[in-house]
Amino acid sequence: MRNYIYSLCCLFFSCTLLAQPKLAPERYQDSLAQLTTIKEQRAVLMRYYQRSFAQAAPIRPFWRNTSFQEAADWALVELAFAYVSMGGKKIKGKKRYEAELKAFVLEQKRWAEQEAAASLPYYYFADYYVGYLESRPVLEQKERLEKALNWLEKNTDRYSEKLKFSLYKEGAYFHFGLANEAETSLKWAKKLAKLQSQEARFVAYSLMAQIYRKKGNFERTLEALAALDDEPLALAIQAKNLASKGICYYELGQNEQALPLLKKASQLFAELGQLNSFFALEATAYLALLDEESSSNISLPELLSRGGHAQFPLLKAYIHKLKKAKDLEGIESLAADLAYARKEGAAFRELAKNQEIYIALGQAALALDKANLAKQYFEEAIRFQTAGLGQKEGLAQLKGQEGLAILWGIYQTQKITAAPLLEQYQSCQMAISLAKELEKQLGSKGGKAALKAQTEKVYEAFVETAMALDQAEKNPIYIQQAFIEIELAKGSWLLSSLRNKEAQQLGNVSAELLAEERSLRQDISYYQAQFSRAQRKADSLKAQKMQAVLFQKRQALDELLTQLAQKYPSYTKWQEELEELDLNKLKKKLNKEKYSLITYFMGPKNSYCFLLEEDEIQLFILGPTTNLREQLQDFKQLVQRPRESLKPFKSNFIRLAHQLYQQLIPQTPKYDLLISPHAELSQLAFSCLLPKAEEQPFSRLDYLMRSYAISYLYAANFYLQPQPKTAAKGFLAMAPSYQGQGQAIDRQALDWGQARKQLQPLAGAMAELDFLEAHFNGQFLRQEQANEQRFRQLAPKAQFIHLAMHAITDPMAPSYSALFFSETQDSLQDDLLLAYELPGLHLSADLVVLSACQTAAGRYQAGEGAQSLGLGFRYAGAASTLSTLWEVNDESSRLLMELFYGYLQAGQRKDKALQQAQISYLELVDQKEVAAQPFFWAAWWLSGNSSALELPQKMNYGPLIWAALFALFLVFGWLIYRAKK
Secondary structure, three states: OHHHHHHHHHHHHHOOHHHOOOOOHHHHHHHHHOOOOHHHHHHHHHHHHHHHHHOOOOOOOOOOOOOOHHHHHHHHHHHHHHHHHOOOOOOOOHHHHHHHHHHHHHHHHHHHHHHOOOOHHHHHHHHHHHHHHOOOOHHHHHHHHHHHHHHHHHOHHHOOHHHHHHHHHHHHHHHHOOOOOHHHHHHHHHHHHOOOOHHHHHHHHHHHHHHHHHHOOHHHHHHHHHHHOOOOOOHHHHHHHHHHHHHHHHHOOOHHHHHHHHHHHHHHHHHHOOOOOHHHHHHHHHHHHOOOHHHOOOOHHHHHHHOHHHHHHHHHHHHHHHHHOOOHHHHHHHHHHHHHHHHHOOOOOOHHHOHHHHHHHHHHHHHOOOHHHHHHHHHHHHHHHOOOOOHHHHHHHOOHHHHHHHHHHHHHHHHHOOOOHHHHHHHHHHHHHHHHHHHHHOOOHHHHHHHHHHHHHHHHHHHHHHHHHHHHHOOOHHHHHHHHHHHHHHOHHHHHHHHHHHHHHHOOOOHHHHHHHHHHHHHHHHHHHHHHHHHHOOOHHHHHHHHHHHHHHHHHHHHHHHHHHHHOHHHHHHHHOOOOOOHHHHHHHHHHHOEEEEEEEEOOOEEEEEEEEOOEEEEEEEEEHHHHHHHHHHHHHHHOOOOOOOHHHHHHHHHHHHHHHHHHOOOOOOOEEEEEOOHHHHHOOHHHOOOOOOOOOHHHOOOHHHHOOEEEOOOHHHHHOOOOOOOOOOEEEEEOOOOOOOOOOOHHHOOHHHHHOOOOOOHHHHHHHHHHHHHEOEEEEEHHHOOHHHHHHHHHHOOEEEEEOEEEOOOOOHHHOEEEOOOOOOOOOOOEEEHHHHHHOOOOOOEEEEEOOOOOOOOEEOOOEEOOHHHHHHHHOOOEEEEEOOOOOHHHHHHHHHHHHHHHHOOOOHHHHHHHHHHHHHHHOOOOOOOOOHHHHOOEEEEEOOOOOOOOEOOOHHHHHHHHHHHHHHHHHHHHHHHHO
């Protein structure tokens, strides 16, 4: 339509105006009366406007407050757009026509403002287009467009889908082009997506993909692109989307997935003859960044000839080429060309003002050990993001992923040039603060995880600098702040989820809206698990479908959360404003409960350990992370399966267990241990480390757990979380039945229905339930009663949950790990409790014991911890969990559980009870060297609150009965005595 209007205007301006007959408004009015569609009426009114401008005749607004009003309003908007579209074309009389248009738009706007007429958004919209003819400043244009959008939002039911489409689209595109306006752009794109037309969805999804990519949320970008794949797309659009997907995977560090997509996109562009289009050139640029030889022959003259936005990705690729070739002269020459372009308005004029180009130049200079040169480039990037501010004033004003890259570059130059330590420390601190802000804007775990992976180098630099400042100034504040930042970063997602549950209770929110939120979150967890499973099985078609559904579900959740924020601001505030880590409160509690807190951080280069006890924090460097990872892997292979031949195995175990103790416990702690691990350390059984490397039988080795009770925290701030009072009571213990023969399970197939057939009966699990039922009150379900439906009914009311059953964990698709209940014929439940389903449970349990295999094992996720079944129960609301790091033995598990509950029953803290149970187990198997291997007793991992519990013990009525009989006997004897007297 707009092309038609543009052609109409050009044809009109090309005509000889002197031959036009005298203007007669009545003729147009009569013509309008004979037309039935707005489209036809709009065309007639556009001709009337144009003829009036040509003859400088006053326009008589005969359409006001008639059925032709909407057509007249649209005609004015479209005419204004057409004038803007003609841009710099030289057309006779054009300036006069533009002046007439401006005057008429102003007149109409004044009339509508006085009358508060429904036409206002049209006239604001037309005025916005007129602003381009007048070259108004961007902020003025923004104000005019927002007037139109705000009026539309206040009276949305009064306006057509066409106006909503046009305004929402303009709002999204306009704000997308502004710095730091991605959220506003996204807001209008989401409005656009809710319109009914296919065109609106297509434009909205395309825009949202670009916006999410601009924000650095590549996971959401991929989901938006997957949603677009459900629309009928032209080949050129398919090629563009393939290129965008490839770029997202590149930015996520998944080059193996990026390369085929970029190659396929380039091939499609070649077939279409569009190799010089922006997206084709962008694909070429990223292929060059992947060092594809066929795409790396990019020359500077070629870049100059391209023009437009395509220069940007190509220039980044060209800089990559210079860096790879170590061509310092080429880098400096390019920077000089950019500086010249800014002054003279040459071909690089726009690129010369792009912060990302200077970030790329700075990174290239750093790679060539030219820190001072890199600093100049990063300072240029600061100036372009902050509207001319220098480094001193501009660092605190930086925003977005680009700001994070600049801050990291500045820190690197400071470190190389030996800038004052305090300046280095402040740069890292600002980068961490910015990373936190960025994390809030990322709506998906994948996006947050990618960001955390990128910022781990910043955290490591922060820790290094804090250590150096502590040594130089003898001021503990730096190490304290480093400790706080590391711990806040570790468990932020789990803490946020727990705060969400608290907010639901305290925010007085509509039960209906909360149920909808829970349902959407559950759906997202389900489809995310399905997506992971499809990826695991290399089913790209299903993975793409799951991404498309995820996009829709996340959009629905975003909309609901916006609604909740408007209606219940305290609810949203409670969720988002996570408490800072109160160090004084932490020290006070540790001192009171006599704990030593050890927290770890495995940085990209080195690993570190904080020891907090008796009001003092100490920071230790543990050495290269690569070496530690190798040791942890070797140790994992040693302890996670039993050995019959013990001689070489025991020697290797003692050597490695002692080495890890020396490295990980650099100073002897004074009290029982709270350990906050990080990365691969979250899969280490600290209990079997050896302070001494002495040859002894396995049962008599001096394990760490002999000296210390040990429990684990996802992060230090979880230790300060208040323990809510629970109305839940009693035990829920379950031991399902299985019919398999114990054959090997194909985890790659991820067919848990088939896997169930291989699961053999667990005699030890039945014995565990017999023990618990003999000592405690509650519900003890065996065989077919131990099914998923009964668990879901009873678990929310139980204070103690004990699940003695089979579990299967897949570290590559952790959300699809499962607990296997007894199989029933229930059509609604599959009797598998999958990891992604756990957060949807609403538990109040003080303790959940997962007496099953590998329930604490899982892939580490930054901000969350090991993605295990045990973590899932913490998300569900359990105060503490006892789970396992590897596949455990049925009989040794039974014995350990009986000992553990016995010590709990005696009033011991949970960590003390586990410690004593392990020590007692080793005493019981003292003469059985094979059974004393750590495999049989060290897998248990206690997480969460370690306080003592009052178990629901069964009353022993025997002594009471005998006492009652004795009392009756005395009374009876006394009565006989009285009768005889």
